Amino acid sequence: MPSTADDGRPVVVVVRSQRRPHEIMLMLFSAVYGVVFVAGLPLPESLSAAARVAAVGFFALSGLGGLTGVIVAAAGRRFAVDRAIRLELGANLLVAAAGVLYVYAILSLSGRAAWLVVLLIACVWITGSIWRAGQLLADLRQIRKEAR
Amino acid sequence: MSSWTTAVIAAVTGLSGGGLVAIVQGLFQRRVTRADAADRLTDSAVEWATALKADADSARREAGEAYEAARAARRELTEVHRQMAALADEVEIVTLRLRQWRTAILDPQTTLERLRAMVDAEPAHYLNGRQS
Numbered sequence: 001m002p003s004t005a006d007d008g009r010p011v012v013v014v015v016r017s018q019r020r021p022h023e024i025m026l027m028l029f030s031a032v033y034g035v036v037f038v039a040g041l042p043l044p045e046s047l048s049a050a051a052r053v054a055a056v057g058f059f060a061l062s063g064l065g066g067l068t069g070v071i072v073a074a075a076g077r078r079f080a081v082d083r084a085i086r087l088e089l090g091a092n093l094l095v096a097a098a099g100v101l102y103v104y105a106i107l108s109l110s111g112r113a114a115w116l117v118v119l120l121i122a123c124v125w126i127t128g129s130i131w132r133a134g135q136l137l138a139d140l141r142q143i144r145k146e147a148r
Numbered sequence: 149m150s151s152w153t154t155a156v157i158a159a160v161t162g163l164s165g166g167g168l169v170a171i172v173q174g175l176f177q178r179r180v181t182r183a184d185a186a187d188r189l190t191d192s193a194v195e196w197a198t199a200l201k202a203d204a205d206s207a208r209r210e211a212g213e214a215y216e217a218a219r220a221a222r223r224e225l226t227e228v229h230r231q232m233a234a235l236a237d238e239v240e241i242v243t244l245r246l247r248q249w250r251t252a253i254l255d256p257q258t259t260l261e262r263l264r265a266m267v268d269a270e271p272a273h274y275l276n277g278r279q280s
Contacts, residue, residue, distance in 0.1 A: 054156075057160065061160075061164055061167075064171075065167060068171055083174050083175075084174075085174075086170050086171070086173050086174030086177075087170070087171055087174040087175070089167075089170045089174075090166075090167040090168065090169070090170030090171030090172075090173075090174060091167070091171070092167070093163045093164070093166045093167030093170060094163070094164055094167035094168070094171075096163050096167075097159070097160045097163035097164040097167060100156060100159045100160050100163065101156070101160055104153075104156045130163075
């Protein structure tokens, strides 16, 4: 039952919950991590040769996805909404891919002992990014459906 | 290659491929929509805006119907005025005619032939000033 004011009209308050701080921090972390290591810093010594490909792939995807996500978040309304949605969608998918590689690298090195870290990354990083990508895809479909 | 590795490669390929396609489309594809969506809203605000838009559409439709009804009523009123003006003219003609007949009837020098001539002055098919 919606709340009503004294004159019977529904009371509506629009809150600004679209800042997405977790997503933006993940993008920022991915961008810094990825750009820094792809730019030339040596990989962490904990990563062995077996996981090197995964590690390099992780940093590349992480850097590209994170940079894109940070740029879109910083651009705000300067991008058209459908363009911003596409870019954010792409950034989330790349960051999710980076998360998969990260999980692979960790499991390759530490095996089941790192199950808690893997679970954290899988739930928050990978699943959250794919979930957000799904929301953005639904938004794109709605725009195409209503505004063509 | 283990199935675990295959699954990882498939997942990474799918996700990164989809992501790159979306980014390339976002950068290079021209706008294909007509929408000028100003911002993204919370779910509750979207519901409220959707309901408001539906109410606005309904109000616009009702206003259009009311406008058409008003136009039809105005047309009918114009026609009624026209008919009333014609009726008033007929009433005036009939009243004048009755006065003439009354004067003639009360005139002591009037004859029956003269009265018949007055009544016959109008064509038989012309009743009360209106063609029948």
